[in-house]
């Protein structure tokens with residue numbers, strides 16, 4: 469192992485490739501360095517500083533996510549100085565905004581006043597909607613800190629609830645910028661960015677308009693990457709808790725890309741969908757249909773049986789009756805007018821095998837080459 473390619477992290481001598489950050493080398497070697505703002509595959513911003521590490525000879529702590537590994541570097545990821553810095557960062561985050569989960573300790577009267585205020589702002593008597601599924605809360609437990617060390621700051625911006633799929637709760641935003649990175653660098657939708665300055669800072673769409681009046685396409689990428697409760701699916705806010713849901717992996721049926729999904733199922737009902745981050749082809753990204761278009765699965769309005777129209781009205785029929793009717797009609801048209809009087813349109817929402825069968829049926833049975841597919845458009 470040549471020294472030119474070696475870094476030492478927590479006493480382990482580790483090889484690295486040019487361009488790798490300290491964080492990447494650490495993670496590749498199963499050394500845990502906590503992150504909040506870091507979003508894999510995007511430009512590091514160094515916004516949160518929770519990933520700071522101590523590097524021998526450096527004048528200050530360095531962010532592991534933004535600092536390239538260099539030969540001979542000696543790094544400590546959990547030294548007393550590092551832990552102290554992380555505690556301070558977490559305390560500051562927890563004491564700004566409505567972080568009313570179990571980690572926000574204070575004297576009893578203040579706690580009550582604080583909770584009442586949060587409940588008022590939130591319109592709910594419960595703790596945060598992402599309680600138990602929050603990176604900030606996890607880290608607060610890990611480093612044993614609460615939000616009581618600093619006076620809480622007032623919530624500056626009201627919650628944005630007018631959007632069809634997403635609630636934006638600025639009172640729980642820690643300004644990590646992951647949503648901005650996800651929107652601009654992963655999805656390349658460029659719908660949101662940092663706005664205003666200093667304590668007025670806020671993630672905004674152009675003109676500080678609600679997402680529904682912006683370039684947002686409601687892909688929900690920002691919701692998936694938000695480490696806290698600032699961006700939450702609107703339909704199920706407060707209705708689901710992570711420990712009550714089960715994840716079921718599947719393939720999206722909306723188009724032929726084949727995005728990998730996790731269906732979050734509670735009481736045998738799909739309540740939320742997320743992309744599978746470690747799987748091709750989508751690596752966690754989804755479009756609006758894949759992420760939010762799942763209510764039809766459990767809808768009462770779904771057809772339960774084939775319908776046949778008689779005298780202008782539909783009636784339920786058995787599959788045998790419906791298929792016999794369709795077969796008779798198709799055969800009648802083919803035999804009377806020839807196969808080219810028929811045409812078949814297939815769909816990207818069925819499998820390749822089903823499309824292949826449709827192709828065979830059209831050419832071999834209906835005797836026409838009139839077949840097309842929506843994905844060709």
Ligand code: SF4
Nearest residue numbers: 567568569596602697
């Ligand atoms: S966003 Fe996280 S840290 Fe803040 S209240 Fe909710 S669970 Fe707690």
Ligand code: SF4
Nearest residue numbers: 651684685687688690
């Ligand atoms: S939903 Fe998609 S397009 Fe809209 S702000 Fe979030 S990442 Fe950007």
Ligand code: SF4
Nearest residue numbers: 641642644645647694
């Ligand atoms: S909305 Fe979420 S992802 Fe975006 S900056 Fe705030 S905390 Fe970070």
Ligand code: FES
Nearest residue numbers: 505514517519533
């Ligand atoms: S994770 Fe490195 S600065 Fe935020």
